[in-house]
Every structure is written in C-alpha cells, then in structure tokens.
Amino acid sequence: MKSKYASLFETVTLRSGLQLKNKIVMAPMTNFSSNEDGTVTDAEIAYYARRSKGVSAVITACTYVTLNGKGFEGEFAADRDEMIPSLARLASAIKAEGAKAILQIFHGGRQVPPHLVDGDVVSASSVPAEAEGSPVPRELSATEVEEIVAAFGETTRRAVEAGFDGVEIHGANGYLIQQFFSPHSNRREDRWGQRLAFPLAVVDAVKQAAAKADRPFAVGYRFSPEEPETPGITMADTLELIDALKEKELDYLHVSLMEFWSEPRRGVDDTRTRLEIIKERAGDAVPVIGVGSIYTADDAVKALGTGVDLIAIGRGLIIEPDWVQKVESGQEESIAVKLDKEAQEQLVVPDPLWKAIIHTPGWFPGV
C-alpha cells in the first residue's frame, strides 16, 4: 500500500467494543432481490460475499421491522422469528469473508408502495409526501406507534440471535423515523408530536435489546441532514438531533448523502460542508461515518481529511468489489470507477438490482 493511503487502514474500536480492521465500510444498499416470503436469495448472498473481503463492515440493505413497513419489492424481512435462519445465513456469509455484519433496520412509513401493504400506508400524520401521486397515509394510533417502537427492539433481538455484529437504525431518506422527526410529516398533537420522541424511543428500544448480546454489538443511527420541503428538516434541526443522540452512547452516526462535499441548504450560517459541521457537533462523543460519491483512493483520503471517522462506499463497491484490496496492495490505479455494463456476472450483482441500475440513467457512473 502507498503510504498516503495508510490512514484508510487504521483500525477502529467502537464504543461497544466492536473492532473494525480499517476505515472503509460498505454503505447500505437495497437490492430488490429477496424471495417473496422475505428470506434472502442465493444471488443476494453471493453479492454480499463478493464484497465482504476488504471492507471492515458491511451494512446490509434495509430490512423491515413490521410488515406494514415493507418499502421495496424484493426486500428481505426481519419482522418475525421465522426469519432468523435467513438472517443468520446473511450474517455468516458476510462474516466468513472477514467483514463485520451490520443489519440496517427500517420502516418505510408513507413511502411504502401501497400494493405491498394492502393499501394501508401509515405515517406520523395524514400528510402525503410531495412527490406527485403519493398516497395519503393513515395516521398511526399511539398504540400502533408503541408497537412499532417495540418492533425495532424485537428486530434487534433477532439480529443478535442471527449472529450480526450490530444494527443500524435507518432514520434517513424520508422513511418513518425521519417522518416523525420532520415538521412536514409530523403534525401530531399527542406526545409523539414532539419530534424527537419517536427517534429516541426507537434508539432506547434497540439499545435495550442490544445490551442483551453476549458479545460486542454495535448500534448506529443513520439520518439525512436536510429536507428540501417547507416545512422540512433544516441543519439547525439536525444539530439538535445530534445533541440528543450524543446522550445515547451510540457506536456511530451515519450521515446519508449522495455527495460527500455537499453544503447546507438552510438553517446554519456556515460555509463549510454538511459533514464538517456535523462532525464538529458530534465531537468526540460519537464517531461519524461520511458517504457520497467516493470512487477513488484519493477521494477517500481527502474525505477522511475532514475529520470524519469512517468512510462508507456504496456504488463504488458495486462497480469495484475489490476496491479495498486494490488500495491495500498498491493497485489503486486499476480501481474501476465506471460500471462495466457487460460485467454483471463477473461483478456478482443479482438480476433485479442490475436491471434497476441499467434502467436508471445517471444513477451510476457509466450508465
């Protein structure tokens, strides 16, 4: 490895005691490839195994904690105990190649396709998303909210039993946890109308279940720093969320962005990037994972230079499964940075994910 990349290969020990062998993790990416019954497929297992050798941790695609939270065709399930063998297969496929396995847990809220939930789309309040044609969700009752909080805890218990090394709470990308935090989607007047109440209740339920693991078990939290809508989450809101999460003894915060170097839209008078502002606020209390359009070893080192603790790579690892090994062995020049559209088999990408990528121009470099 060239010495200028040595910082990428420093080890990190998280608060739970979980040890990461380097600073590169695989970003969570939905692959649309699970079985109808919610179990993982062989194609999916092969896809993860192919990408689990170099990175220190693989954060899986999101999995739903209750059936009415299923957000995608071909999403795998973690909402009931019968799914533990399927989850265990996924965890051991990742761990067998040397990476830690982190399960991303989620509820889609108002963003679920109605046909996946028999038309019963739910959210914090009865406010549809702004995208044209979005369904009007049904406002969850207080009892249902409590059931979903408990389901996040139950799913964490299943992750422990299945052999995962941690869970990541998916509080980003406009799904249910974010819907409770957002002034756009949360107009409630009961105690769940306090916008931090649901995210923090989920964290508590997850932490309680994680504490029962007989080994280091990490709990991370992912959030999107801003929403474009008015009203919507601003950087000022996000800084408040970070302050609250800092009290929760989490293993990491993960900022969901498509572009690492993006700047705030509103809510702070600061010309730095969102990630720099967030890292400063998190301070030494909790490590921060940065992500977004990192394709080369130089991109990763430059990103780490901002002070973030770990770097997640998503699309780059689909395009180049040997990303980490190539940097480690001094062959970073040969890292593919554009998708080879003829290489599905060699890249070990399941058909549904491959089709989604190929049919969405501009989503991946080279497509």
Ligand SMILES: Cc1cc2nc3c(=O)[nH]c(=O)nc-3n(C[C@H](O)[C@H](O)[C@H](O)COP(=O)(O)O)c2cc1C
């Ligand atoms: C195919 C695909 C699926 C994704 N699915 C998820 C997901 O399930 N959960 C999540 O938090 N983010 C998801 N994301 C966002 C990524 O985790 C990441 O933040 C984003 O792709 C930017 O990183 P990159 O430029 O390294 O790909 C997805 C992105 C892609 C490309």
